[in-house]
Amino acid sequence: MPRTAAVMIQGTGSNVGKSLLVAGLCRLFADRGLKVRPFKPQNMSNNAAAVEGGEIGRAQALQARAARVDASVHMNPVLLKPESDRRSQVIVQGKRHGQLDARAYRERASLMPYVLDSFARLGQGADLIVVEGAGSPAETNLRGGDIANMGFATAAGVPVVLAGDIDRGGVIASLVGTHAVLSPGDRAMVWGFLVNKFRGDPALFREGLDTITGLTGWPSLGIAPWFGDAHRLPAEDALDIASKANDGAALKVAVPILPRIANFDDLDPLKLDPAIALAMVPGGTALPGDADLIILPGSKSTMADLAFLKAQGWDIDIKAHVRRGGRVLGLCGGYQMLGRRIADPDGIEGPAGAMEGLGLLAVETVLSRDKTVRPVSARHGASGLPVAAYEIHLGRTDGEDTRRAPFVRDGQPEGAASPDGRIVGTYLHGLFSSDAFRAAFLNEVKPTASFRSLRYEDAVDRTLDDLAAHLGRHLDIEGLLRIARGGPEA
Template sequence: MSPRTNPRTPAVMIQGTGSNVGKSLLVAGLCRLFARRGLRVLPFKPQNMSNNAAAVEGGEIGRAQALQARAAQVPASVHMNPVLLKPETDRRSQIVVQGRRFGLLESGAFGERQSLLPWVLESFAHLSREADLIVVEGAGSPAETNLRKGDIANMGFASAAQVPVVLAGDIDRGGVIASLVGTHAVLDADDRRLVRGFLINKFRGDPGLFDEGLATIAGMTGWHSLGIAPWFAEAHKLPAEDALDITTERKTNALLRIAVPILPRIANFDDLDPLKLEPDVDLTMVPPGVPLPADADLVILPGSKATIADLAFLRTQGWDIDLAAHLRRGRKVLGLCGGYQMLGRTIADPDGLEGPPGTIAGLGLLDVDTVLTGDKAVRPVLARHAQSGEALSAYEIHLGRTTGPDAAHAPFSVKGEPEGAASAEGLVLGTYLHGLFSADGFRRAFLKSLHPHAGDSPLHYEAEMERILDALASHLEDHLDTGRILAIAQEGV
């Protein structure tokens, strides 16, 4: 495909009155909608903050942007999310720029993000040369005026790139009139002029009941209403961006119960999404203060952005004691990435990548040791499950190397080389592979290893994701003025 030559590529930015108003899904739905109309649509998020990442082009971006690329039916690119902040503590985040580890950002230096704007604009220009339309996602809210100086995520980007804005409000949480009108009130005049319309998201009930509300918002802001998007019931089936969005419902008739402790820096938790959709599986996310359920057939230790700190947290919760009891009952444990590292004898951090240099004791459930190193592995892989022979596509995102005698019992292979580790009796498994449960064949074989009658469901995970993205696009097309949204992108500022 040849690059575009027109001087300006149409673009529109979806900002929100707050976090979790549904920006990511709105962008995904619009990407699929306009792609179905024959446009080459590319998603873009200047700055994301998430530990849920995807491996693309040898680098990493926020998982939400990978989903949006899928919705747009284009390959994901590191330029779709040029700045990714991955929280390591409450006051420090790792900075990933154009897919590569760049450094650390302390909370007190948040205003220094402005120095990253040239990379953001470079990536936006790169995408602009290849697109008919760019749909941009903001982060948080533009109403946080204390963060406006140095902002690259919302109005700072929109102003620099001269991209018009559509503001989304979440009526489900209440106060949507105040949040939209209040955002108008606190924005300065230049930023306010960038906003070309607003929409209401997550409405339950008869939208006609909010006609007066729309008129009030339009009258007090001068912004054009672009419609009301009702609650999209299948949204929870798509990968979540924020750990706060992890929700599961008890399935009392399921054949298997899988328990997952919620760690403070849980990462790549979309690994669990296919299990959540399996009718034979009751996936239980265990919050702090709650013991691991004694009737669990499997405990999964998930990925972590701060393995050493999350291991200490796991111990303070007494989950290490629960794991020991779980194994005495003859049940299995699976560690994914950081969870795999926790299962070993020791974790060494000689360069202080996660804190003071040193070595700590792991859970000792696998005869392996991990050394955290600065060279970060970020790559897609083709793997094979040793027990079933099933092939699967997966990816790796991790710091550190894990070796030891139990690696001789590796549950997977990559290019013929062993990957991961397993205890001699096979009850404890560990792997660096992410996304493995998306492979239908492997997932079914793995579930059958836990229960002979599990894994017989007709779930085809990737096909189900496509169906839901199409349904989301149709949902937005039915309820929003998408013609006007496209016109806003074409008109510019």
């Protein structure tokens, strides 16, 4: 039986726009009537989505949405979630598999059977799979244990299109240099290239395309101009969620950027709302004193991030904010930080031990090996509004402030709140994607404001449609399909 048509978008480096390209292509091909599936053999991100009782990279969940299909754990069979600079939690086909030390990088090759199994499963009933690479295939020192780029492409027999980012400069050198360092076998897997993020008149770079083709032998599949609405899609990297200064904003939200910030897609609806000014606060900078709401985001390493928060003096800023009458919302790891104590007796997220929390909620958390990963339907207690959310967390939080739980999930109370209701913690991610709840919650924070202008989910879908049309206008889509179906002459 012939393999399902597939093409792999690799990049000359990180952040060249691979995730966005795959999302746009998935929407484009789906709207042509193809049964298309996204696939990323290995992702490294703490921004995860809960699907089928497991977790995958948030980017693959967005790509599944672009393809108009339900997300599956097989769309991202290996997810590395960094816990420190040297260690990552390993998620395989949605489930916690263990931990990986940076020095054991080549041991990832043992995960290739899972990758190929998931790829085969996705191919059942699909017309096309659009695969996303990770980082760059030019890191030849990592080739031995590679399952993310050429290691996968050669094992699965999937042709590659190489994307270069002209916005960062040096795109000719990055494409030609990648050709130069690849082995002959890997080089033969590349069937073409494209240039991404072009600003200005693409006709000015035609000579550049000819230079690249002349030095590599790879045909050009086009130049994709800068897509200005990319910020309207869920961010894969926390650094992509920039502060949004809005002079006309009715409400100011401040978010400290933690080293292991996780599931920061919670903030995406806030960055799009024209009534909100969002301040993403880096280390070394005080939290703004004029914020109406401080959000403590999720964390992959809660105790380490809490120690970082205290080292920045943000604990002092948060308590001063509360004394001024400000509100605080803790999400998942941020919820745990708001309590009196966090204990990690088994050393799950780092060295075993315990530390004092911020003491703003009368709760305590004990981390355990049992991991909760699930989509949930909940109800906001104050407004009675339904909320679509998800949970990804370790540990259990208990204490007297859970008696004022702000949400009800599966008939049970969820979260905690201070007696005056100004401090709230919850394990529910994705709350603000529910428009009615978001408006109700933010109107509680600032009753004089109005937060009913944004329909978030509709905005995401419109942007995916626009992205697909954008790529369709500028790339050789028929050429991509020919490559996916077996080569340029297919």
